[in-house]
Amino acid sequence: MKYNLKSVRAYLLKEDFDGFWQYTSAYHAGNYLDRWCNRTMRSKIEPMKKVAKTIRNHRDLILNWFKAKKAYSSGIIEGLNTKVKLTVRKSYGFKSYKCTEIALYHSLGKLPEPKLTHRFY
Template sequence: MKFICSDMWKPYLKVIAKKAPQALNILDRFHIVSHLTKAVNQVRIEEVKRLKDEGYDESVLRHTKYCLLKNPENLTPKQEAKLDDALSYDLKSVRAYLLKESFQLFWDYDSPYWAEWYLDKWCKRAMRSRLEPIKKFVKTVRSHQPLIMNWFKAKKAYSSGIVEGMNRNVNLVTRKAFGFRSYEVLKIALFHTVGGLPEPESTHRFCG
């Protein structure tokens, strides 16, 4: 059995289905979660605007973007305190956040049967949330559900996380290299950053 890990971009899916129909196409977990976090953030943006328009105090949602989007274990102490404060309010953003966190349990299942059972249960709950960005995410999940479930059929062994990390490093170096006069200089910078090549010793010493 051959495996291909991709995102949900339609041209990718069409090419894979045409050129490698024998392979098990796995939708990358990173991209699925990315769609969900974007939906949560959209709920937050819309709620801040609504509270302002209606004359309510929206300060509880100030500086909460990363508090709501990051995994709890990655929060700073300040972000944890801000999140705890926001969770004490009955807000649409809080409901969206709780749905995001409960969705993470889906990935913990080992059995494809029970994983799909939980996903169906979560989708029904999310559709009742009356949060349009979340409902849009559910529709995306349902339209790609067989490919999402392939992750479990492949024993959760395949992900494009390493490739995504490399792409981020390439983009970062490219931004830093803005103004380089030649492609060769940029290529050397990428080799040293992404390839982990040793850097030459500095020809100058700076005294503090």
């Protein structure tokens, strides 16, 4: 700490940002976010300043998480998106779009597979 290294200051700013997620009110979280961005912009650490600019540009969208009472996460959407991309990649070479569509229905909806007339052992 006594050396005042940029890496130490950047680490402290990153750790200080964790306090942002402890708020329950969008108003107070917004004030905290504004103060953190101001401190980060004055830090003269270019990568951190870039992060602060991005956060400022998306401030309202970030604060929507507090307005929704922290009930929604984009993790579910990201998981579905990954599953869609994987299924489309696997369906490369299908003769029609309809086959890809059916593959998507089966992978995303976990629809039952049709019974085969033959059993393979």
